[in-house]
Every structure is written in structure tokens, then in C-alpha cells.
Ligand code: CP
């Protein structure tokens with residue numbers, strides 16, 4: 001693996017498959033690694049978090065290290081001090097950085113200025129750690145890494161990372177989204193380029209019903225991501241027909257699994273009935289964040305230490 005994990009594009013197909021297998025071994029208790037013994041990892045969060053913060057804190061602790069949580073209020077990244085200065089100071093005291101940021105450019109700036117690993121805990125462009133955990137979940141449920149997934153809703157950070165991972169592993173990704181809310185253009189082009197090599201199919205369509213017809217998995221996420229609060233009302237109108245409800249589920253194959261990265265806005269992009277129903281695998285996803293993040297940390301840090 002590269003020094004950092006900022007994007008699914010940091011992985012080759014071979015590395016992605018190896019990371020998923022390794023995550024499963026970690027989950028089964030077959031890996032006894034204390035790669036972070038005596039080490040400290042800074043967790044910088046410009047935005048709120050439950051799952052990502054707790055799983056990274058727990059992962060660092062279980063691997064022998066100590067996490068230091070730094071909220072935006074503590075360091076005011078880019079306001080009190082530039083990203084470059086914060087990173088170069090941190091490098092003097094800690095052995096790695098996990099960062100959740102508004103702008104992906106912040107991660108690139110951090111990565112450029114330090115020799116220690118930097119891990120993307122969500123940016124406006126991608127949520128790669130989420131997606132490694134989600135592919136572990138889908139691999140466990142289906143026995144496959146070439147999955148057929150329908151994404152319903154906004155072409156956001158989560159959608160971008162799923163699209164790239166599906167392209168890398170040769171599956172089928174269909175997003176049903178309103179016009180103007182497609183995945184990020186450059187990442188879509190990168191996914192198409194990967195797809196030419198792996199045989200993946202990457203499609204953007206408008207109709208959720210058409211998207212789910214042959215899907216093994218349906219994924220959805222909030223209509224307005226963190227940082228888009230001012231657009232929330234407008235988005236409620238734009239996305240109102242992009243809802244994963246029982247009627248939509250009836251059109252999908254009976255074995256379909258439903259994913260959501262959480263937190264969910266119940267009653268908006270997904271109904272209670274589906275989120276809490278028999279097809280939902282959202283808590284398996286949440287659990288797998290811990291195992292896959294340990295695998296990511298071990299792979300990155302073993303390379304360096
Ligand atoms: N799915 C996810 O990243 O959750 P948090 O925002 O709570 O970390």
C-alpha cells in the first residue's frame with residue numbers, strides 16, 4: 001500500500017482484495033498484531049462522528065497505541081494555524097494522522113507535508129474506510145467481491161468511494177440520482193477507466209425502480225451531507241422520489257441486502273420499515289468498520305514501522 005489511505009484510488013485491485021481478506025482474518029481473531037505499541041495517533045475531526053471516531057479510537061487502542069482526539073474547536077484547522085503548520089508540528093509528536101475534513105484538499109496538503117501515514121476518515125470527495133468495511137460486509141453476505149449494487153440518491157462522498165471500489169473489483173454499480181447530483185466527474189472518469197480493465201459496469205440513471213431490479217445490494221445515504229445544511233430544504237424537494245421504502249424493495253430480488261453508512265434521516269432517504277427490517281444489514285456495516293480499520297492501520301503502519 002501507499003504511505004496514505006486517502007482514496008480508494010490509492011489501492012490496486014490486488015491490494016483491495018488482500019485488504020478485504022485481511023479484514024476478515026482480523027474479524028475472526030486470527031491476527032494478533034500490536035503494530036501501534038508505544039505509538040500515538042492523532043484523530044482530527046472537523047465534523048461530528050459517532051462510528052468513525054469510536055471505531056478508530058478502539059482500533060488504535062486494541063493495536064497497542066493511544067489515540068488523541070482533536071475536534072475542530074481544539075485546533076481550528078486552517079484558521080488558527082495553517083494545515084501545513086499543524087501537520088508539521090503533529091509529525092514531531094505522533095506516529096499517524098486520521099482526519100475527517102470538509103475539503104479533500106486538506107488531506108492532500110497534510111499528506112504532502114508529513115512522512116507519517118494519513119488516513120481519510122471522510123472528506124467531501126470520499127469515505128474510503130467506510131467502503132472497505134461495507135465491502136467486507138457484502139463479501140460476508142454474498143461470498144463475492146464482484147457485487148451488483150444499486151445506489152439510490154446523492155452522488156456524494158460515499159457514492160464516489162463505492163463506485164470506485166466496484167470499478168476496481170469488477171462488479172456492477174448503478175446510481176439512480178437526480179440530474180446535477182451525479183458522482184464527482186473526475187472520479188466517474190477514473191471509475192470508467194478502471195472498469196475497462198476489470199470488466200466492471202458503472203451506470204448513472206435517473207429511475208430508482210430501474211436501478212434495483214437486479215441488485216444484490218441497495219445502498220442509500222442522506223440527501224444533504226454534513227456541510228450542506230443550508231441546502232437541506234432544497235434537497236428535500238429534489239430527492240423526494242429517491243427513497244428506499246418497502247415499495248422499492250418489492251421490485252428488487254428477494255435476497256437483496258440494504259446498506260446505509262449511517263446516520264440515517266429516517267423517513268427521508270430510507271423508511272423505518274426498511275432500516276429496521278429483515279433486509280437491512282446496517283449494523284453489520286457498523287460493526288465491520290472496526291475490523292476493517294484495524295486491517296487498514298496494520299497494513300499502513302507495518303509498511304513504515
Ligand atoms: N458512517 C459514518 O462515518 O458514521 P459517523 O459519521 O458517525 O462517523
Ligand code: NVA
Nearest residue numbers: 156221225226261262
Ligand atoms: N455523506 C455523509 C456521510 C456521513 C457518514 C456525509 O458526508 O455527511
